[in-house]
Amino acid sequence: MYLGLRTDSPVVEMYLYSVDGERIAFAEWRADRGMAKGLLLHIETFLKTHEAEFTLLKGVFVFAGPGSFTGLRIGITVANALSYSLSVPVVGACGDDIWAADCVSRLQRGKNDRVVVPFYGAAPRITQPKK
Template sequence: MRIPKDGLWHAAQLHACIRSKSCRRRLNVLPMRTHKDTNLLLDTTLPSYIIAGSFQSPGELVNFTYKKVQFHGGDALVPFLQRFLKKNSLSFHQLGGIIVAQGPGSFTAVRLGIVVAAALAYSLHIPVVGVPLPKTEEPVGRREIQQRMRTLIAKGIRKKPGSYKNLRAVYGKPPNITQSKELIKTQ
């Protein structure tokens, strides 16, 4: 992969370079700037938290925040993301990509995170990566949440950035929403 003469990178070029060992070695000595170098992290898989973070390419956690919510936080997610971006002097249009936790977790919470990430990726024309995280207990404090964000970044930058169409949720157990039609007929 060739390094741009002006040092400006697009998010897709940067992700491709991160995967190339020779390109990474060359980047260690070159200053790097990107057009859209801030990426959004989103995790809604924990039972009573929504977590947002941002990182600069190639994987340095810049900031994160979390909010304790009741019942999946559906009505709180988008305003929470808006406040997070505003607090960090960012807008949705400045994002270069999104990494979202795919689960396992609550059906509604996981779907909510996936749908919001897919909608943002679609509307902003940016790549999105879904990452399954190990199922964990509730984090005790800021340090555990920070470690979770770093894990999300580490797994996310190793995956090929994709389209919003490729996001799939990991629920951890079969969804239990309604009874199947066959089951209803036999009763």
């Protein structure tokens, strides 16, 4: 199975696909400011609900942007950490409505980004230091 995450907004999307590319499950969670604290627990609950577990995952995919700076950082960090800890590939994609299908296709072809990096869609808005 492949686990997918989209965390570019306050509503987290979680996907579960078979290795054949069939979508098994989809869930949303209104995370708001609790994303960092609750994401792993919600993923674990999502997997258990669909009779899956972390050890059954064959790959992880994640939406890489553009979107919320903090949301993307949290989701991509979790995806990269799961990939590393489970020794499975991770891929990321940006942009349009078919990002999940693109990621699943890449995983099926044996692709691995090793580390997904975020695409924020704009230059950082960093304030000037106070004098």
